[in-house]
Amino acid sequence: MENGKTGDKRHLRSIMTRQKLLEAAKEIFLEEGYQAALISQMIKRANIGYGTAYVHFKGKEDLLIVLMENVMEQFYEIAETFFFPKSKDEAKHIINRQANAFLKMAEAERNMMQVFEQAIGISTIISDKWKAIRMKFIQRISQDVAYAQQNGLARTELNHELVARGWFFTNEMYLWEIVRNEHQSSVEEISQTITSVYVEGLYV
Amino acid sequence: MENGKTGDKRHLRSIMTRQKLLEAAKEIFLEEGYQAALISQMIKRANIGYGTAYVHFKGKEDLLIVLMENVMEQFYEIAETFFFPKSKDEAKHIINRQANAFLKMAEAERNMMQVFEQAIGISTIISDKWKAIRMKFIQRISQDVAYAQQNGLARTELNHELVARGWFFTNEMYLWEIVRNEHQSSVEEISQTITSVYVEGLYV
DNA sequence: CAAAGAATATGACACAGTGTCAATAAGTTA
DNA sequence: TAACTTATTGACACTGTGTCATATTCTTTG
Incomplete structure (x- = not known):
């Protein structure tokens, strides 16, 4: 026994x-x-x-939720990267890496993410699950922006919460594009381009 | 008669x-x-x-499509703003106005847009309708970025197509936030913040 | 202006899929 | 092995959809 x-x-x-x-x-x-x-x-x-x-x-929804939990975990891990840059360049490097990892997830889990995307539109519970992930990222980014502002790296006249959302949103939408296989450019080029605009726009 | x-x-x-x-x-x-x-x-x-x-x-989907056509029209109108700025400041001003108009639409048509958001997740046809709007905006923005680059206003090392998408995506996600009534800040503050990061990041 | 013809409207019906529940089977304990 | 507990089962009731033969309403024609 x-x-x-x-x-x-x-x-x-x-x-x-x-x-x-x-x-x-x-x-x-x-x-x-x-x-x-x-x-x-x-x-x-x-x-x-x-x-x-x-x-x-309980039903279809319930089944999918269990299936999603696995993918969710991986997102949470990405959201928990350390971020204590000493310079604009270092910041750019870290941010680029994170954006890249995030978009790479889309490629790796494309099939399940496609199902997930549909389900978000239909099921409140699943939509809430995704919102939780989004919130986690935004909070994390928000914190990072504040840190950069406090250390004289980023423009202080901007609301860090709003900036964080905007930045995450760009990432998220590209994620869905990649999931749907609608992207033309490579994930690398995408993350580099959006990171560049973001960092040059926010950092001093 | x-x-x-x-x-x-x-x-x-x-x-x-x-x-x-x-x-x-x-x-x-x-x-x-x-x-x-x-x-x-x-x-x-x-x-x-x-x-x-x-x-x-033909059914529910068909009914909604007809109901949406009206709202769609208004979006197309916004997408057709003129854009020939002579300076970074002028560009910022025009871009801010357009972002603002876009987000204001979300507020004005919030209720129908909520239905629309759900429908996008479910109905292929409706999702395609929205994609068409998105494409129209992105094409337009893409063109504007290229114009700014050609006139020495914007950084030329960036792929204008990718930049345009990224910028539209930020706008779109804020639009849905507003539709869902999840935004904390005023539409004005949102459009100003995202415009600022975008213009400072892209223009020279 | 009545009868034939055309356009529109109608609801009974067949169908597809879901979730429930009383009955049954399988395994455990004493 | 009998009593009990847990897991499985599929027939059934229910909800909502889309179709189609039939009925209604209007128009045209002789």
Whole structure:
């Protein structure tokens, strides 16, 4: 007996069922997109009874949320970069790296992000999840701008909160462009260009 | 007989029916949002027979598209401002005015824009409509950046297309914030701040 | 101006998908 | 092995959509 609990085949089976469904759901979401994906398809693909799905999840939305959590984590990690530049150039370098990492995520997780984008438009809960990520980034950037202002690196007449939002928004929209595969230029060129305008516009 | 056609009560009635349905649809969309709005509700509100709705429109999506056309027009008008600045300061002034007008639209049409935002996430056709507006703006801005570069007003080492997108994206995201009523600052302060960072970052 | 014809409107119906729940199966405990 | 607990199941009721044969209303024609 490897754990305290006595034999627990039942619980194990339940976990397997849940897992099977999650995997099937991911496949269907990727194949069909959020809107067109049907719970009934997922159930069929997972080879479980119809009602079973509703034992494990409240519905389509609930399933996607679980699937997204993974991707979310990665975003949170990016948001937590250190930022204590000593010069405008150093700042530019750090900022460029972060913007780049952010956009690279879009490429790496493109397929799930496509589903996610659709879901944001439809499901309030999922939209809120994304808003939380956005807020985290904006707060972080806002703090960084304030730091740069306090250290005489950035123009102080600007509202750092507003600047932070504006900067994040540019990044976010490029992220969605990349997700949709609508971007012409390389991620490197994009992050360099937007970083350049931003840093030259904000820093002194 | 005021027009060439002979008596045409039938056609007139048809137009009235269509109109009644459009008005009811607008009400329902505003009350319920795109997703939750039901065709059946609209039909009931318009006091017409169930099947009649499908004579005039293909479905919910089709109804919204017609309702949006009006708002769309206003955006196109904003996109068509003249831009031939002689100095950085003049450029800043024009750009600020345009950003402001753009964001003011969000305030003015907030309710319909909220419905629109949801619909963009769901309906391909509506999403395409918005993309067309975005493209129009980006093309216009792109052209303006190129003009400024050619006249020695803006840094030439930057890809004007990429800069234009970045700048529009900031504007667009603030637009949606305003639509969702999530903005803290006044539209004036927002447009001034983002314009300042943009112009200082791009112009020499 | 009545009958034929054309345009419009109608709602019953078939269909698709969802979520629930009483019944059943499978596993655990004593 | 009987009693109990947990997990699974699919038939069913429900909601909303889009279609289509039929009815209504108006226009034209002889």
